Amino acid sequence: MIIKRVLNNNTVISSNSKGLDVLLMGKGIAFGKKKGEDVEIETVEKTFILHDKATQSRFTELMIDVPMEQILVSEKIINFGKIKLGKSLNEIIYVNLTDHVHSTIERYKEGIILKNPLRWDIARFYPDEYAVGEKAIEIIRNELNVSLEIDEAAFIATHFVNAELTQGNGLAYDIAEITKQIEKIVKDYYRTEFDETSLDYYRFITHVKFFSQRVLMGDHYDDADAELLETLKKKYHNEYQCALKIKAFVEAEYRYDLSSTELLYLTAHIRRITKNL
Known part of the structure; x- marks a missing residue:
């Protein structure tokens, strides 16, 4: 194989029979070598081919x-x-x-x-x-x-x-869109903005991203926390009502029915991000 570029003593770029660039690794594979010279096959320990x-x-x-x-x-x-x-x-x-x-x-x-x-x-x-x-x-x-x-x-x-x-179908983009819409629901409900540098905000957005992925993939948590949800519903009434708005949004837009466990997590995360308002 012909060297196209020497990266360091242990790594060179060559090309395969299909014309794709190939990264070749091996101890001392490029020692004393230059572009255009051959690589000894016995010195190749690892080959990487990335198509993008x-x-x-x-x-x-x-x-x-x-x-x-x-x-x-x-x-x-x-x-x-x-x-x-x-x-x-x-x-x-x-x-x-x-x-x-x-x-x-x-x-x-x-x-x-x-x-x-x-x-x-x-x-x-x-x-x-x-x-x-x-x-x-x-x-x-x-x-x-x-x-x-x-x-x-x-x-x-x-x-x-x-x-x-990042695999196909624009999933990452869709997750970002759902996350943005849910954040807006919470902001509008509480008529507030959030400190986007705070740890609570980071936790909230991370949870919403995970939740958005489940919505898009149709994955659900089991209804295992109904009793605890009843407790939170009474203790954090406003947070629960806000979570219900999110529930209505994903049902209307994505035909996704929230389980009691998911509603519980949303209520808890909304409580955390709004507790000081």
Whole structure:
């Protein structure tokens, strides 16, 4: 295979028989090599083919600076995720997850450890993706000798959620649209604006995004919290009435019938974001 571009000693760009750019990795694969020279096949340890040109370009730039072992660990995590989730993932996850793994390890070296305030929400709403995040922590510890905090499981899980959301049919756009409409319902009901930099707002919007995805996919929580909902209905009357408006909106626009559990979560999140009004 002919070298089209040398990225570093361990990575080059070549092309396959179909004319697609191929990223070739191997220890010392490009040492002393230049554009136009051959690559010895026996030096190739890993091959990456990304079909989207923009994604390929971003991934190529990443490979210049990210150590090969981190790239291979990220791929191992992605492959595990594909098997665990049983879903196709947008190629952008190769860029986003590799970049995340690299930047996280760099942060840890500097003693900068971030907490994820949405860890429990992510674990609850996306248990399979969260399980992938937990496995990722184990892989990174075993193969890179870096021990990450459990909060990283949730950060990693969101990359898989996003990679699922960007698959076809404009789902990500539709989620954004539903989220915007629900936010407007709450703002209009309380005749207020929200501090978009606050943690409560971030939690609320994140929950609404997850909820919007379920609406579009027709997924439901079971009616397991009817008794607790009755308690919240009495304790947080206004919040419950606002949640009912959201219920009416998704029923009318998307033929989606909210379960008592979903109504409960909406009421609780509305309470959290409006408690100081």
